[in-house]
Amino acid sequence: MYLLDQVKNQITAIIQRALERAVAQGALPAEILDNSGMIALEVPREETHGDWATNLAMISARAARMAPRKIAEILASYMDLTNSSVEKVEVAGPGFINFHLNPTWLNQVIGEVQTAGSQYGQLEIGEGEAVQVEFVSANPTGPLHVGHGRGAVVGSVLANLLGKAGYQVQREYYINDAGNQIYNFGLSLEARYFQALGQDVSVPEDGYHGEDLKILMAEVVAEVGDKYLDLEPEERRTILTKFALKRKLADIERDLREFRVYFDNWFSESQLHQEGAIEDTVRELQANGSIYDDGGALWLRSTQYGDDKDRVVIRENGIPTYLAADLAYHKNKFERGFSKVINIWGADHHGYISRMKAGVAALGFDPESLIVKIVQLVTLLRDGEPVAMSKRTGKLVTLAEVIEEVGVDAARYFFIMRSADSQLDFDLSLAAAHTEENPVFYIQYAHARIASILRQAADLGHLPQLAVGQSLGDVINLATVDVSLLTNDSELALLKKIAFWPEEVKVAALTMEPHRIARYAHELAGAFHSFYNASRVISADSALTMARLSLVDTVGIVLRTALDVLGISAPERM
């Protein structure tokens, strides 16, 4: 258990005991114990209000039929603070009980972090439960564009975060390599192939108009010439499609790897078709009465599970819809034993959630364990002006281009720094700028500065030179360092920020809000910069120097850990 939780438990226990004694001695009515199971501690906004506060007296006022302040005062008077980190308790405002801690509780933080290293903040709330995060899953019919970038980062950071919280996470990419759109893809490829051979053929209106296919087919022609001209159209398209899918997928994988986005499993839709999984799923749904025939098509009774209308799964022409494949896919996922199946989808797919959940329920799984996280759209800007994009003509800004322009670190940070619920303005010029306006560098600069201080300290003989990946605890005996010398405001603020990292991970994981980690990293960097400007680390006072160096190194560890979750590099120099 981390220090922060120990302290919280201490305070909760103090309140609990005060409650019991006050009731036992008749100072408070027994009804008040009804609320004692839910003693909530919160961090007051105002620093003068202490380190922690509880609103217990206020929420108990009704049951106890007493004024909140009165309850608070009685409770406070029954509190026993001996052997605790709580230095002072006060009643304030409408009935808050504020707890002021003795700053010495922070003395152990440095040791805690140094011992845990990169494992600091590793939690067990996931209890090793297997969960899956499926994200990106872009059609392998074209390059990844900016919109995919956000999903890629949100998904990968969420997966990292859940791992940090103690879940067993699988990262999966669903390859839509079957069905109608692949048929269309084949037609477009065929047209481009003919064009490459000089024929006057146009790409179908609803086909794929990207330049990339033109280039790809030119390549095919260069290699095999008009060899496919005489084949049956179906065979020709199959050959071209197979070739193109393989290439496009390889491109996608390469772009993602470049973007530090990795998958444990690439799951192919066509596999479901080959295995007959779709038919099996439909049959199962028919057997349990979730599917009916109307007008020659098969419909899923999704309204029974909260959807607006029933949905077609098998068309009149006998071809399954996308939903049918997705039902089979999700059945497959749940059968693999995940307790949570998490999907990251773009905002344009939100209308699909209720039917998907209905389908999952119809298949006998808990729809609550299917969690769909919607990521809102990205508006790409340059110097504050929207970048013109047209999906129709295939003129989209690709993810690879964005990375090329602003770099992986900045791109990742910009995609993750806002809540996924909010639409995102991604300003290329800002992300690319190596100036004070750019928050990525603010964080990285803190890390580089830390590395620089440690180098300097080693040069001056205060400690051995640290290798990359080494921390202070690896090269000196920390027991000889007196961290209680760290007492000024900026030092305490920094220590406190460090102590909150596990809590930060917990909240971000439970709410599945990875952007909180980006915020945290920024705040930690800020606390460090303030400290740096307020306190000279290396001085003539060697005891203080060592204490501050251990603090500096500890900040470095936490900063690296947070950046690691974000998939952003922590440079030693900039």
Place this chain on the structure above:
RNA sequence: GCGCCCGUGGCUCAGCUGGAUAGAGUGUCUGACUACGAAUCAGAAGGUCGCAGGUUCGAAUCCUGCCGGGCGCGCCA
């Protein structure tokens, strides 16, 4: 028309399982480098939290209605 997301200082956004005087970055203004990296720091100004009701001891936060922006509403994926 229905559904989902958003509406918070000039700009971009946090805060949203209700809590005490609404925060950050940027921009503007004022200061800090003859010692560890000024890609930094300290300070100031700047807000009817879209509007109107409601719930409550207490609402940016929950509920209802309206207004504004985005996205979706296929036997497409």
